[in-house]
Amino acid sequence: SLGDRFAEAFAEHLHERIRKEFWGYQADEQLSNEELIKEKYVGIRPAPGYPACPEHSEKASLFDWLDTTDKIGTQLTSSFAMWPPSSVSGFYYANPQSEYFNVGKIALDQLEDYAKRKNWTLDEAKRWLAPNLDDSVS
Template sequence: MHQRVRTEFWGYAPHEQLDNEALIDEKYQGIRPAPGYPACPDHTVKKELFELLDAPAIGMTLTEGYAMLPTAAVSGFYFSHPDSRYFGVGKVSRDQVESYAQRRGVSVEQAQRDLASNLGYNA
């Protein structure tokens, strides 16, 4: 599916023909950061993503811990810009968590739970 986004749906790489090894080595243009990984450590954003895409209509659901079902499912945010690069969110400070909580409309305590592995302080 990832390759079809570039070659067919968005069409910015219509003649791209990458084998599995090249795909695994990320030899394509753009990035696909996924919730729960270093560039997007908060798994809870999957809830809004699933609502936006109406994922249950095609049989996809989320567990209470935000794992996707069926287990072979994947999700991510596609960025096609040629200068897009993967990155990792480092440790975040208390004021950053407070700002994030406000922007997400959740309590600071909830944001701390959602970002626990990235906290740069003891909550």
């Protein structure tokens, strides 16, 4: 539990450094703790598995790009859970118009298109997106 809190705190700290220092698009940002909690900062940091990115397999691309297993020892399970459990991953978007959102229910035509783009069978896409499938998708 403590490791999870440290990982999330570091992700928040890194996001602040990205805004102010590394990318510098909000160099003069001065937000209160309450404003940070309400996500009043510019940009977002969604992560695979959260409502804006419900499908976890994109973590494999992140892990490959960053070579995380060799560099820091993090690994992915066959279900794309991260090990050690107190690991976090995500994407940073700096656009001032970016907002957190929820992916709604996915219809069959969307599922078919996604499966095609991922080079998956329809059954594989159904497996990974099951919680988000429209009731009409069987």
